Amino acid sequence: MMDVVDTYRQTAHRGAVRSEASRTAILGATTRLVLERGYDHLTIEGIATEAKVGKQTVYRWWPSKGALVAECMLEGLLLPAEFLPPTTGTLRDDLTAWLRELLGFVTAPANDTLMRSLIAAAIENETVAERLNSTLGTSSALVNRLTLAVAVGELPSSAPVTEISESLVGALILQILTRTHSDPDRAESFVSAVLGPVEPG
Amino acid sequence: MMDVVDTYRQTAHRGAVRSEASRTAILGATTRLVLERGYDHLTIEGIATEAKVGKQTVYRWWPSKGALVAECMLEGLLLPAEFLPPTTGTLRDDLTAWLRELLGFVTAPANDTLMRSLIAAAIENETVAERLNSTLGTSSALVNRLTLAVAVGELPSSAPVTEISESLVGALILQILTRTHSDPDRAESFVSAVLGPVEPG
Amino acid sequence: MMDVVDTYRQTAHRGAVRSEASRTAILGATTRLVLERGYDHLTIEGIATEAKVGKQTVYRWWPSKGALVAECMLEGLLLPAEFLPPTTGTLRDDLTAWLRELLGFVTAPANDTLMRSLIAAAIENETVAERLNSTLGTSSALVNRLTLAVAVGELPSSAPVTEISESLVGALILQILTRTHSDPDRAESFVSAVLGPVEPG
């Protein structure tokens, strides 16, 4: 919490200090407007008005729409939290559970505009891309789960854990892009795609 | 060729017929400007000027920037062609060769702005998304190659060919989004992610 | 009647002859649209649509909006007819009767937009100006009445009949321009302005 504060509060200064109320209002307004209207159609002017704040106050602290959205994601205002794969069963079961939840969230009619907005923001802004990738699991959590599987012998040590992780997250993003309202049951198939089909018997 | 003509020329009409010269000029201008400046920064006004055409002539035939870009893709103006997986060796070799080429193309410094532009366009426009997906191989060619592999016994019949295909293309798109300039040698790893590691010996 | 026909029908020709139906429809549409929306806001495109006629058919026969309106006036479609001063009583009575009627017409709420439209058209188009001037009486009828008055000794032979006429019509136009909804009773005062006050006794 402390370090988040440090990112926006200057240490030594004279005169008024940055208003936390404004910052909160701006991020809240951004969140609301992204959800309502999507990333394109999002305007700085609209955010300032919605937040009852001067335009300059926005420009003073954020260089672009993308940066604003990135900070909203960091604050967890746009996505519920990180989607973490469980460590409770077999690799296959854990991955399937994780992917099923994510697939359900991502293709829900209420969320698909949001998800496309986040991809749009990610294209413009590298920080958003990183954060999106990380929220969906690739950057660490998913890799960790796979690494664990290697450690316990569920996967051979030659398994390309990074690429498996990216394949799963990538497949997810492709669903968003193509507007495919995939059945959550496809989670099993996607997991089979990277772990191989379930052995019969 | 005939059918392409039919898509834009009405058969029964009164009044002057649509100008093929204008249509070509507009698509050419769009292509040039997307390549030069990217999808955002692409403006209808700029396209009309570049094509030496009235703005209304653009609006008369295309509802949005996205539709324009979609038609450019259909005409093969933006991407070289379809990237087709070969059918010349083992599945693993064919997929690796295909992915290596695509990975090289996609992460080439000259192309990455274009690829992000195409994703941006895909977000706005479903037709672009479909066409992008199809050009990168998912929709049919790649699935066909995998189906063939099932037929000749290289893959078990239970292999989820659609999901394997989407995982590979998705991984590719994730490279674009995260601006990862992946080494083409990672192609092998990605293929291993879906086919399993190379068996030793 | 014959000569009116001659103005639009070529004498020697081959091929289809000018359609009287179209001409009538166009003039009718022009009349309706001027009355509804005023001279500005009048568009050739609107006229063609309203008349169910091709745009070119308008342009083929009339060079401008002004010319169209001028022809409408010639056909008596826009103004009831000419306002002619009577020759039934004294000059003063006749002029007063004439001016009273005109003042009533011109400042009627239903007509004032029309009258301003006609002035607007007159500014753009000399023919409209002449026709407007003539309809209001200046060019001949009013001058004739005044000349008659000179002949019968009601006015001295040195009376500047043209200038008296233009003063009366000019005063009328000024009422239109300034949007003054003058009481028709002012007719007497205007006549007194040019004939001198009524002699007492």
Added chain:
Amino acid sequence: MMDVVDTYRQTAHRGAVRSEASRTAILGATTRLVLERGYDHLTIEGIATEAKVGKQTVYRWWPSKGALVAECMLEGLLLPAEFLPPTTGTLRDDLTAWLRELLGFVTAPANDTLMRSLIAAAIENETVAERLNSTLGTSSALVNRLTLAVAVGELPSSAPVTEISESLVGALILQILTRTHSDPDRAESFVSAVLGPVEPG
């Protein structure tokens, strides 16, 4: 001066104050363009470009071309000043001198486009009409001169001074409308039209 400022500067405000430089540049550009090209052919876009100003800055402060021209007239940028009838001789001489000057100005080839432009503007915009009328003398100066004439017995007390005034100005406007390049010597005749012919002997 102070009061002119007050008409456009709000007293209580927050944020930057209206730029006097922009206002002046816009009115100057409007004046130049009306004189060069006439009231029709005057475009907001052209004014903004000529004034090196954003279009919105024009729209922010003026609702229409007419309002712009009206303000130019108020600032005395379009017409030299008011044309005031002198009070130096007999009524007849004073009116003749005044009308001669005005007739000369109005029908000068250099000014007749301007005058028609002003009438066009007057039709669209009541404020222009009032200002035009007042500049040409009707609203007060001319009436005052006539009232003085009544006071000193040059005119009978029953003389309709307002109507005489409107007749003279109206006659002037009719010259403009009909594009009559009247000889300034007609001034005498017009004056005779309202004062009666010069008594012989």
Added chain:
DNA sequence: GGCTAATCGAGACGGTACGTCCCGTCTTTAG
């Protein structure tokens, strides 16, 4: 009766201007 021309409706075309929205910057007053 076929040929030739002109007219007609429809509407596409290259343009100009409209009036609006937003951009990112600058200027002012208040705290």
Added chain:
DNA sequence: CTAAAGACGGGACGTACCGTCTCGATTAGCC
């Protein structure tokens, strides 16, 4: 020194009409 308010020059939006042009379908005098 921050903040709100908002004016500024600028760029693009999508629309309305301009006047010209190009179609296929009539229509009417002429061989």
